[in-house]
Amino acid sequence: MRYTWSEEQRLLRDTVERYVIENLGFAARRDKPQTPRAAWRDMASLGLLGVAFDERYGGGGGSPLDTVLVMEAFGRGPVVEPYVSTVVLGGGVLRHAGDEALKAELIPKLIAGDTLFSFAYAEPRSRFNLANVELRAQTVGNGYELSGQKIVVYGGPEADVLFVSARTAGDTRDRDGISLFMVPADAAGVSRQDYQTMDGLTASEIAFDRVRVPAEAIVGEPGGALPTIERVIDDAIVAVCAEAVGAMSALNERCVEYCKTRVAFGQPISKFQVVQHRLVDMHVAYEQVAALTLRAALALDQDPVSRGRAVAAAKVQLGQDAVFVGKNGVQLHGAIGMTEDLDVGHFFKRITMINSLFGPVEHQLRRYRELRGHNEGAARGH
Amino acid sequence: MDIEQLDPTPEDYAFRDEVRRFYDQNLTDEHRRAALLTTWALAEFEYGRSWQKILYARGWGAPNWPVEYGGAGWSPKQRLIWEMESQRARPPEIMRMGKNLVAPCIMTFGTDEQKAYFLPRIISGEDWWAQGYSEPGAGSDLASLQLQATSDGDDYILNGSKIWTTFAQFANRIFCLVRTAKMQKKQEGITFLLIDMDSPGIELRPIYTIAGEHEFNQVFFTDVRVPKSRRLGEENAGWSVARHLLLYEHSAGLLRMVTELRWRVRWLNELVGLEADGYGGSLRDDPDFSRRLSLLEIAVEAADFAAAQLIADAKPGAPPDATGELLNIRNRETAQALTELGAEAVGYYGAPDQRGARKVVTDVPVVGPPHVLLPMPFYLAQRANTIAGGTPEIHRNNVAKHLLGL
Numbered sequence: 001m002r003y004t005w006s007e008e009q010r011l012l013r014d015t016v017e018r019y020v021i022e023n024l025g026f027a028a029r030r031d032k033p034q035t036p037r038a039a040w041r042d043m044a045s046l047g048l049l050g051v052a053f054d055e056r057y058g059g060g061g062g063s064p065l066d067t068v069l070v071m072e073a074f075g076r077g078p079v080v081e082p083y084v085s086t087v088v089l090g091g092g093v094l095r096h097a098g099d100e101a102l103k104a105e106l107i108p109k110l111i112a113g114d115t116l117f118s119f120a121y122a123e124p125r126s127r128f129n130l131a132n133v134e135l136r137a138q139t140v141g142n143g144y145e146l147s148g149q150k151i152v153v154y155g156g157p158e159a160d161v162l163f164v165s166a167r168t169a170g171d172t173r174d175r176d177g178i179s180l181f182m183v184p185a186d187a188a189g190v191s192r193q194d195y196q197t198m199d200g201l202t203a204s205e206i207a208f209d210r211v212r213v214p215a216e217a218i219v220g221e222p223g224g225a226l227p228t229i230e231r232v233i234d235d236a237i238v239a240v241c242a243e244a245v246g247a248m249s250a251l252n253e254r255c256v257e258y259c260k261t262r263v264a265f266g267q268p269i270s271k272f273q274v275v276q277h278r279l280v281d282m283h284v285a286y287e288q289v290a291a292l293t294l295r296a297a298l299a300l301d302q303d304p305v306s307r308g309r310a311v312a313a314a315k316v317q318l319g320q321d322a323v324f325v326g327k328n329g330v331q332l333h334g335a336i337g338m339t340e341d342l343d344v345g346h347f348f349k350r351i352t353m354i355n356s357l358f359g360p361v362e363h364q365l366r367r368y369r370e371l372r373g374h375n376e377g378a379a380r381g382h
Numbered sequence: 383m384d385i386e387q388l389d390p391t392p393e394d395y396a397f398r399d400e401v402r403r404f405y406d407q408n409l410t411d412e413h414r415r416a417a418l419l420t421t422w423a424l425a426e427f428e429y430g431r432s433w434q435k436i437l438y439a440r441g442w443g444a445p446n447w448p449v450e451y452g453g454a455g456w457s458p459k460q461r462l463i464w465e466m467e468s469q470r471a472r473p474p475e476i477m478r479m480g481k482n483l484v485a486p487c488i489m490t491f492g493t494d495e496q497k498a499y500f501l502p503r504i505i506s507g508e509d510w511w512a513q514g515y516s517e518p519g520a521g522s523d524l525a526s527l528q529l530q531a532t533s534d535g536d537d538y539i540l541n542g543s544k545i546w547t548t549f550a551q552f553a554n555r556i557f558c559l560v561r562t563a564k565m566q567k568k569q570e571g572i573t574f575l576l577i578d579m580d581s582p583g584i585e586l587r588p589i590y591t592i593a594g595e596h597e598f599n600q601v602f603f604t605d606v607r608v609p610k611s612r613r614l615g616e617e618n619a620g621w622s623v624a625r626h627l628l629l630y631e632h633s634a635g636l637l638r639m640v641t642e643l644r645w646r647v648r649w650l651n652e653l654v655g656l657e658a659d660g661y662g663g664s665l666r667d668d669p670d671f672s673r674r675l676s677l678l679e680i681a682v683e684a685a686d687f688a689a690a691q692l693i694a695d696a697k698p699g700a701p702p703d704a705t706g707e708l709l710n711i712r713n714r715e716t717a718q719a720l721t722e723l724g725a726e727a728v729g730y731y732g733a734p735d736q737r738g739a740r741k742v743v744t745d746v747p748v749v750g751p752p753h754v755l756l757p758m759p760f761y762l763a764q765r766a767n768t769i770a771g772g773t774p775e776i777h778r779n780n781v782a783k784h785l786l787g788l
Binding site: 339346 | 516519521522523526545546589590591592594598657658659660661662665668670671725726729730731732733734735736747749750751758759761762765766768769770773775778
């Protein structure tokens with residue numbers, strides 16, 4: 001099966017790419033620094049915050065492929081706005097778990113750029129296991145009280161509203177008993193340690209100390225949130241894979257250009273076979289990740305097993321091939337590639353962070369194998 | 383490597399105990415922390431400087447130098463014991479461009495005046511040297527350097543720039559390769575100069591790395607006057623001085639690299655024990671992760687034993703052969719793979735930019751548990767391992783030509 005982009009999709013891609021290069025990318029940010037939320041408002045007015053949402057909430061139509069296009073363009077920046085945390089993760093919780101009233105209330109605010117969201121799920125001992133939730137929500141009166149800790153919450157400093165995974169029943173690693181809560185970022189008992197990340201984004205350590213929320217703060221099915229969380233994270237994995245694909249394409253372009261102009265030993269280094277083969281391998285790597293990213297995007301609405309395998313496969317490929325391109329992007333540029341002055345190092349760092357995000361190769365392989373077992377079991381009639 | 387492999391005598395054990403005692407008594411907590419926080423070649427400058435002064439006071443300021451210049455007069459075996467004990471103690475890595483790089487060149491090519499003036503200042507820790515080799519247009523292909531030195535009476539007048547000069551912001555001297563003539567072979571027409579950093583016309587531009595550190599600089603020279611008495615060796619013969627230095631760097635580099643690899647394996651083993659796997663155990667229990675770590679551990683055992691053999695077989699004073707260069711190709715790649723595994727080991731905590739917390743003295747708290755502070759910047763900084771000192775691509779060409787005769 002070959003997927004062909006529609007005319008609208010090509011237009012979207014070109015628009016976003018131009019906007020990113022002129023306003024959000026590395027060079028634009030260096031040359032004309034913007035006030036924090038100005039870029040966000042621009043993105044809202046261009047409709048970029050709404051591409052993944054249904055038209056009835058003011059969105060662009062909700063195809064996962066549109067998100068892929070936007071993220072690829074962002075990857076070519078690289079863009080440091082809290083798009084994944086607000087739109088893909090926060091917006092994902094709303095799309096997949098929110099009831100009609102909540103969606104109708106909050107999605108338009110998200111799309112307009114008025115309300116920013118973040119999703120707090122990782123914990124000090126959870127590593128990449130989404131079922132590992134220690135943060136507790138105890139019933140108190142007719143509401144809940146949340147206590148525990150979330151780590152490396154991307155977009156935490158900008159968020160107005162936090163979605164938080166919490167345990168309402170069962171033991172630390174049980175698949176059942178996990179619920180999603182909506183918590184105002186300024187609620188009493190919420191304390192944040194904000195910081196920048198190595199790749200120029202923002203994140204927070206967030207402590208919840210007996211944070212009181214009403215019963216309506218639960219989003220989705222009480223005690224049964226894990227399948228939703230897995231779905232939201234899969235959406236986000238595809239988004240960051242697409243971002244990495246954009247970063248890879250930019251790096252490959254930079255490298256070809258640089259190797260053709262950089263002279264050593266009396267000739268452009270692009271004349272050396274070792275350099276030519278490396279550049280070809282980097283282009284092969286790009287095709288591999290781009291292919292599996294697109295396939296994973298097309299699988300997002302399938303059953304959880306097919307979806308999970310396709311997403312895990314894309315992330316595994318990223319962990320090998322995008323990382324290869326990142327490292328060699330630096331290597332082919334030499335020392336200048338290791339500096340903050342050039343975008344090459346920033347692409348490399350973004351790819352490095354994306355590789356760890358939601359679990360690198362080992363974690364995704366484990367998941368891939370488990371899901372394959374599930375499939376084979378089903379085929380044998382178990 | 384281990385002392386038992388050296389066929390030790392009672393005197394060797396006594397020497398080892400003496401060195402060990404010296405480290406135990408003199409290495410402060412701040413020195414140890416400075417060593418621990420080092421993500422690339424050198425520790426925070428202040429701590430390297432104070433450690434050099436302590437070494438000098440003990441008579442070990444430059445133990446491998448000839449005795450007449452202040453060396454310790456150790457046997458090859460004692461030097462190895464010193465290296466092993468240093469590996470065990472992990473002092474801060476001193477800004478070594480003076481002591482290890484320019485000093486041997488001054489000893490070989492310098493005038494009596496140059497030797498008498500510069501060497502004591504290096505060993506005492508009074509002078510700190512930067513290395514002015516690379517230029518924007520001359521990296522691995524060093525001989526195409528362009529920094530212009532024009533003769534003017536008793537002086538040269540310098541115009542151009544040097545780049546990637548590590549820690550030049552702390553140096554009071556810089557040794558440079560400059561172009562004094564255009565000749566048919568680009569290796570000819572290069573001259574080696576010893577320059578004061580406070581000479582009028584020298585300007586520094588800091589360059590920040592992707593790990594967020596100020597290690598590199600670009601050094602600009604605008605009509606900088608350097609007296610000809612500061613030339614090392616003959617005019618237009620600087621390349622042979624430089625070659626001498628590069629040889630020295632390679633052979634010392636092999637031992638240092640293996641030492642470093644062994645330490646990293648220990649470090650990584652500790653790290654995986656401290657990280658939760660998310661399923662109730664530690665990352666050590668993860669079979670995929672363990673497999674990668676074990677493969678690297680075995681690569682380091684091979685590197686260690688191969689280096690020990692090479693060093694044991696080396697004829698004293700003879701220039702190292704290309705086998706050392708060949709071994710170091712793999713060693714650098716292994717070093718990077720170890721830091722890559724470390725960066726993955728810390729999971730989400732690789733992300734926070736913690737440059738503020740990565741100082742010897744700081745009040746910035748670490749985001750997350752203490753062990754997550756270093757692995758990611760370590761990984762990022764170590765990309766330089768296959769760039770600085772010539773890329774593996776270039777080294778492979780050299781080995782193919784000189785060792786395999788291709």
